[in-house]
Amino acid sequence: MNIMTEASVEQKLSSGTNEPSIKMKGEKVSVHYGEKRALFDVDLDVRENQVTALIGPSGCGKSTFLRCLNRMNDTIDIARVSGKITLDGEDVYDPKIDVVELRARVGMVFQKPNPFPKSIYENVAYGPRIHGLARSKAELDGIVESSLKKAGLFNEVKDRLLESGTGLSGGQQQRLCIARAIAVSPEVILMDEPCSALDPIATARVEELIDELRQNYTIVIVTHSMQQAARVSQRTAMFHLGYLVEEGATDKMFTNPDDKRTQDYITGRFG
Amino acid sequence: MVGYLVVLLLVLAAAAYWIGRTRAIASVNGDVARLHSLPGQHGMFLALFAAGPALLAIVLWSLVTPGIESSIIADRFSSELSGMGVPQVEAFIRDARAMAFGGLVGFADPAKEAAAAVYKSIHTTSTWIIWAVALVLSASGFYWAYSRIAQAYRARHVVERVLRAFLIACSVVAILTTIGIVLSLIFESLRFFQQVPFYKFLFGTHWSPQSAFTGAGTEAGAVNQDIFGMVPLFAGTLLITFIAMLVAAPIGLMAAIYLSDYASKSVRAIAKPVLEILAGIPTVVYGFFAALTVAPYFRGIGESLGLNVASESALAAGVVMGIMIIPFVSSLSDDVINAVPQSLRDGSAGLGATKSETIRKVVLPAALPGIVSAMLLAVSRAIGETMIVVMAAGLAANLTANPLEAVTTVTVQIVTLLVGDQEFDSAKTLAAFALGLVLFCITLTLNIVALRVVQKYREQYD
Numbered sequence: 138m139n140i141m142t143e144a145s146v147e148q149k150l151s152s153g154t155n156e157p158s159i160k161m162k163g164e165k166v167s168v169h170y171g172e173k174r175a176l177f178d179v180d181l182d183v184r185e186n187q188v189t190a191l192i193g194p195s196g197c198g199k200s201t202f203l204r205c206l207n208r209m210n211d212t213i214d215i216a217r218v219s220g221k222i223t224l225d226g227e228d229v230y231d232p233k234i235d236v237v238e239l240r241a242r243v244g245m246v247f248q249k250p251n252p253f254p255k256s257i258y259e260n261v262a263y264g265p266r267i268h269g270l271a272r273s274k275a276e277l278d279g280i281v282e283s284s285l286k287k288a289g290l291f292n293e294v295k296d297r298l299l300e301s302g303t304g305l306s307g308g309q310q311q312r313l314c315i316a317r318a319i320a321v322s323p324e325v326i327l328m329d330e331p332c333s334a335l336d337p338i339a340t341a342r343v344e345e346l347i348d349e350l351r352q353n354y355t356i357v358i359v360t361h362s363m364q365q366a367a368r369v370s371q372r373t374a375m376f377h378l379g380y381l382v383e384e385g386a387t388d389k390m391f392t393n394p395d396d397k398r399t400q401d402y403i404t405g406r407f408g
Numbered sequence: 409m410v411g412y413l414v415v416l417l418l419v420l421a422a423a424a425y426w427i428g429r430t431r432a433i434a435s436v437n438g439d440v441a442r443l444h445s446l447p448g449q450h451g452m453f454l455a456l457f458a459a460g461p462a463l464l465a466i467v468l469w470s471l472v473t474p475g476i477e478s479s480i481i482a483d484r485f486s487s488e489l490s491g492m493g494v495p496q497v498e499a500f501i502r503d504a505r506a507m508a509f510g511g512l513v514g515f516a517d518p519a520k521e522a523a524a525a526v527y528k529s530i531h532t533t534s535t536w537i538i539w540a541v542a543l544v545l546s547a548s549g550f551y552w553a554y555s556r557i558a559q560a561y562r563a564r565h566v567v568e569r570v571l572r573a574f575l576i577a578c579s580v581v582a583i584l585t586t587i588g589i590v591l592s593l594i595f596e597s598l599r600f601f602q603q604v605p606f607y608k609f610l611f612g613t614h615w616s617p618q619s620a621f622t623g624a625g626t627e628a629g630a631v632n633q634d635i636f637g638m639v640p641l642f643a644g645t646l647l648i649t650f651i652a653m654l655v656a657a658p659i660g661l662m663a664a665i666y667l668s669d670y671a672s673k674s675v676r677a678i679a680k681p682v683l684e685i686l687a688g689i690p691t692v693v694y695g696f697f698a699a700l701t702v703a704p705y706f707r708g709i710g711e712s713l714g715l716n717v718a719s720e721s722a723l724a725a726g727v728v729m730g731i732m733i734i735p736f737v738s739s740l741s742d743d744v745i746n747a748v749p750q751s752l753r754d755g756s757a758g759l760g761a762t763k764s765e766t767i768r769k770v771v772l773p774a775a776l777p778g779i780v781s782a783m784l785l786a787v788s789r790a791i792g793e794t795m796i797v798v799m800a801a802g803l804a805a806n807l808t809a810n811p812l813e814a815v816t817t818v819t820v821q822i823v824t825l826l827v828g829d830q831e832f833d834s835a836k837t838l839a840a841f842a843l844g845l846v847l848f849c850i851t852l853t854l855n856i857v858a859l860r861v862v863q864k865y866r867e868q869y870d
Contacts (some may be wrong), residue, residue, distance in 0.1 A: 212757060214672070237760045245758035251751035254774050263769065265761040314755065321759055 149390050160185040160325060160355045161206060161243075166220035168201050168210065175201045178220065179381045181374055183325070188356045190387065192363065192372035194402065197376040199359045203327050206357065207243035222399065224325070241268055244323035248330040250310035252293060252302035252317075257294050260302040260313055261285060264321035280320055287353075288316035289346050308339025315346065319354075328358040332365065344369050363403055367391050375399045409535050413542055414466060421459035424550055428454030445564035453563040456570050457553035462542040469538045477530055481523055488519045489689055500809035575639060593848060596841035603835040604636045609842055612637020615805035617825060617836045636839055638846065644815035648698040648726045649790040651811055653732025656790075657783055660737025667738070668745040670754075680742070687735040698728035704802055706812075715812060718802070723811040725801035731791055736786045744778025745771060778860045784858035786799030788851040792829050818847050 168176040176198045181356040183189050183206075191199035201210070208229060210216040222229050241264070252260050261281045264270075271277035281298075285291035290312045294305070297397045303373055311331055318326055328347070332340040347356060357363055360366050366373050367387060374384040375396070384395040394400050422474040425448075432450035436442045443450070478501045482489060489497050500520065507524035523839065557563070601609070614637045663683060667676055703724035710717030717723070748771050756766040772779070794817075802814030803824060 207758065209754065209758060212754065237762055239760075240758060241760035244760075245754075247751060247754060247758070249751055251749070251755040253752060253755065253770050263756070263761075267759070267761050267765050267769070317755075317759065 157184040157187055159183070160225065161357075162221075162223045163202070163205070164221040164223075166202065166205055166218065166222060167203065168198070168219075169217040170213070170233065171215040175379055176205075177379045179376075181381055181384055182353060183357055184372065185355050186351055186353075187371040188351055188358060190366035190373045191357065191359045191376060192361075192366050192373060192402070193376035193382075196362075196378075198379040199374075199376045202376070203297060203329055203357060203359050206325070206327055207240050207245055209240075209245060211236060214381050234379055241321050243325040243327060244318035244321060246311070246314050246318050246331050248340055249334050250307055250314050251312050252305070252313050253300060253302050256299045257285075257302045257313060258298040258304070261316050261320050264317060268321055270321065273407065284316040284320040285313075287319050287350070288312045289349075290316055296399065303322045306339070308335050308342060311339070311343060312346065315343070315350075319350075325355045325357065328356065330359050330361060333361060340365070363391075363405075375402065377402070410466060410470070410538065413539055413648075414463070417459045417466075417546060420546060421548075423456040424458035424553075425451035425455040428452070428554070428557060431554065432563075435557060436559050440810035442559055444560050444562055445567075449567050450557050450561070450563045451464065452567045453811050454550065454553045454557065456567065458546055459549075460570070461549050462546040465541055465545055466538060469534075469541075473531075475536070477527065478528055481527055483548040484526055485519065485523055488523075491672055493559065499749055506864070578626045590848070593841055593845045596838055597845045598713060600835060600838035600842045603838070604633045606842075608633050609636050609638055609839075610846075611639065613639045613807055615640045617695050617821075617839055636835070638818070638843060640805040641818045641821050641843070642846075643807055644722065644801070644805070645808075645817040645819075647722050647809065647811060647815055648729060648801060648817055649787055651723060651726025652729035652733060652782070652790045653787060655727050655788055656733045656737050659730075660734045660786070661741055663738040664735065664741035664745055665767060665772075668742050669763065669771070683738055684735050686732070687739070689732070691732065691793060691795040692799075694728050694732050695795045698724050698796050698800035702728055708813060716811045718814045720800060720802035721812050722801055724817045725797050726799060726811065729793055729796050732793070732796065733789055734785045736789055737782055740785065741775070741779050744775045744782065747778065748774045777864055781858035781861040784861070788854040788858075791854075792819060792847065792851055794823060798823060818843050822847075 142153055159182045163179055163181045163183075164177045166181075167174065179198070179202055181202070186192055191203060193199050204210045205218055205222055206229070208218075218230065224239070224243065227234065229243075253263065255263070257371040258281055261284050262271075263278055265277060265280050271280055273393060282291060285294065292326060293309060294313075302310065305313060311334070315326075315331075331342050331347075335343065344365060347358065350356060358366075358370065370387045372385065373387045373390040375390070375394075375398070383390065383394060383399045385395075390399065391403060394403065429447045429451035431454075432443055432445075432447045433440060445453075473632055481504060485500075489500060492500070501525070503520050504523035504527050507520060508527040512526060569731060612634060614635055616635045646740065665679055667683075671679060699720070703721060704721060706721060706724050706727075707717040707719055752770050752774060753766055756770045757763075761769070797817045798819045801816060801820070803816050803820060804814050805821070806813055806815050808815065822840045822843050825843075
C-alpha cells in the first residue's frame with residue numbers, strides 16, 4: 138500500500154526541513170451538485186501527522202471538500218467532482234484507483250455517531266474482516282483491543298464487548314466509531330464535525346484523542362467551533378461560499394489572519 | 409320515502425350552514441375578528457343541530473322498525489301462525505314483506521296476502537311518524553342553535569366535541585363489527601363441536617364431509633364424526649404457503665434490495681409502480697393463469713422428466729400464489745430497508761466496504777426484524793388466499809407432502825362447504841365456521857407476532 142511514487146518523493150524533498158511532508162494535495166478542486174456549484178477551484182494541502190482544521194460558516198463547502206478526499210461524494214448521484222486530489226502523489230480520482238482501497242487508507246468519522254446495530258466487538262472487527270486483515274481469531278482480537286485502546290475506550294467497554302454498540306453513550310459511540318476507523322489502519326482520518334453531537338466533557342475526551350492520534354495518523358477535521366480548531370489543529374483552512382479564503386498555520390490564522398473575512402469569522406462578526 | 413327525507417335533511421343542513429355563517433357575521437356587523445369562533449364554525453354548529461338529531465333518529469328508526477313491524481304481524485296473525493316452527497314463521501313474514509314491497513315471494517296464500525296488506529299499512533304509518541319526528545327534531549334543533557349564535561358563543565368547542573363523538577362512533581363501529589364477526593364464528597363453531605368433538609376435528613386425518621351422512625342405512629341426523637379431520641386441509645394449506653413463500657421471499661427481497669439501493673431514480677420511478685400492479689391483479693385472474701398456463705406447463709415438464717404431475721397440483725397453485733405476494737414482500741421490505749439510516753451505509757462505505765458488503769453485513773441485519781414481519785404478513789395473506797387454490801390446486805383433501813399432487817386448503821373447503829343447498833345447521837355447513845375459526849386464529853397469531861417484531865425493530869433506532 139505504501140509505495141512512494143516519484144511525485145511524493147519530490148514533495149518530501151521540496152517541502153523543506155521543518156515542514157512535514159504533504160500527505161494529500163487538492164488542486165483546483167470543484168464540486169457541482171447538479172446545476173449548483175458547491176466548491177470553486179480549491180487548492181489545499183494536507184500535511185502528514187498534522188491536524189488540519191477546515192472552518193467556515195454553514196454551507197461554505199468544507200464538508201464537501203472533506204468528502205472529496207475519500208470519494209464519499211461518489212455515493213451522491215448528482216455530485217460531480219473536477220480538479221485533482223492526490224494521496225502520496227497518486228490521483229485518487231484516477232479510474233485505476235480502487236475506491237474501496239482508497240477508503241481503507243483514508244478513513245472517515247461522521248458528524249453523528251453511527252455505530253452499526255451490532256456488538257461493540259463486531260463494530261470494530263467489521264473493517265478488518267471485510268479487508269481480510271486478520272488471519273486468525275486471535276489476531277482479530279488483537280486488532281480490536283488495540284483499536285479500542287487507541288480510541289481510549291477499551292477500559293470502559295472491556296467487560297461488555299459483546300453488548301450492542303448502540304447502547305453506549307453518545308461520546309462513547311463516537312469513540313467507538315473512531316476505533317472502528319482506526320481498525321483498518323488508515324493513513325488519513327477524516328472527521329466531519331465529530332463533536333457536534335457531544336457534550337463538553339465527551340468533546341474534551343475526543344479532542345484529547347485527536348491530539349494523540351496525530352502521532353500515527355494524518356487528520357482532517359471539519360468543525361464549527363473556533364476554540365476546537367485552535368485547540369486541536371496545526372493548520373487551519375477557512376472556507377466561505379465555496380471558496381478557500383485563507384489557509385495557514387493555526388497560530389497565525391487565529392492571531393493575525395491575512396483576510397478580513399477570516400478575521401470577522403473568527404471574532405464572531407458573522408457565521 | 410325515507411330516502412327523500414334524508415336528502416331533504418342534507419339540503420337543510422347546507423342551508424343551515426349558510427344561515428349560521430351569515431347570522432354570525434351579522435351579529436358583529438361584519439367585524440369577523442370579534443367573533444369567538446370563525447363564521448364557518450357557527451355555520452357548522454347550526455347545520456349539525458339542524459340535521460344531526462333528525463338523522464340519528466332515522467338511523468335508530470331503520471334499526472328498530474323491521475323488528476317492531478314483524479312482531480306486530482306475528483301478533484295479529486298469531487292464529488294462522490300457531491303450530492308453525494320458527495323458520496316457517498320467519499318465512500311467512502319474509503314473504504309478506506316481499507309481497508308488500510316487491511321482491512321474490514316463495515309461494516302466496518290468502519293469509520300472506522292479508523298479512524302483506526297489514527304490513528303495508530303499518531309501514532306507511534311508521535314512515536309518516538319518522539317524517540314528523542325528523543322534521544320536529546330538525547326545526548327545534550335549528551331554532552335552539554340559531555338562538556345561541558352570538559359574538560361570544562363558543563361554537564368551535566361544540567363543533568369539535570361533536571366531531572370527536574362522531575369519530576369515536578366510527579371506530580366503535582369498526583371494533584364492534586370485528587367482535588361480532590369473531591363471536592358469530594365462535595358460536596357457530598360451538599354448535600359444530602356439539603356434533604363433532606373438537607379433538608376429532610383438530611387431529612383427525614380424514615376429511616370428506618360430502619359423505620357426512622353415511623349411506624342409506626343410518627338413522628337420519630346421525631353424523632359420522634370421523635370424516636371431519638382438518639389435518640389434511642391444514643397440511644395442504646401449509647404446503648401451498650410454503651411453496652408460495654419459496655417463490656416470493658427470495659424474489660421479493662432481492663427486488664426490494666435492488667429498488668432501494670441499486671436502482672437509479674428513474675428506474676425506481678417506473679419499476680416500483682409496475683411491481684405494485686401485480687398486487688392490483690384480481691386473484692381470480694391469477695387463478696386462470698395458474699390453471700390454464702402454469703399447471704399444464706408444469707405437467708408438460710413433469711412428463712418429459714417421467715414424473716407423474718396431477719393436472720391440478722400444489723406446485724402450480726403455490727408458484728402462482730408466490731408471484732401474487734411478491735409485491736407484498738418487496739414493497740414492505742423496500743420500506744424497511746429504506747428506513748435503515750443512510751448514516752449506517754455511509755459508515756460502512758467510509759470503512760472501505762463495497763456496496764454488496766454494506767447491504768449484506770449492515771443494512772440487511774439492521775432491517776432483519778422488519779423483513780421478518782413483512783414475510784409473516786405475506787404468509788398470512790397466502791394462508792387466507794382462496795381463488796387461486798380453488799382453480800389450480802383442486803378440491804380433494806389429500807394428506808401428502810408431494811407438491812406434484814392435488815391438495816386442498818382450509819379456505820377452499822370453506823367455500824365448497826357453504827356453496828350448495830345444505831341445511832344451515834347440519835354438521836357439514838357448521839364445519840365451515842370451525843375451519844374459519846382455526847384460520848382466524850392462525851392469521852391473528854401471525855399478525856400479532858409480525859407487529860411485535862416491528863415494534864422491537866422500532867426501538868432499535870432511538
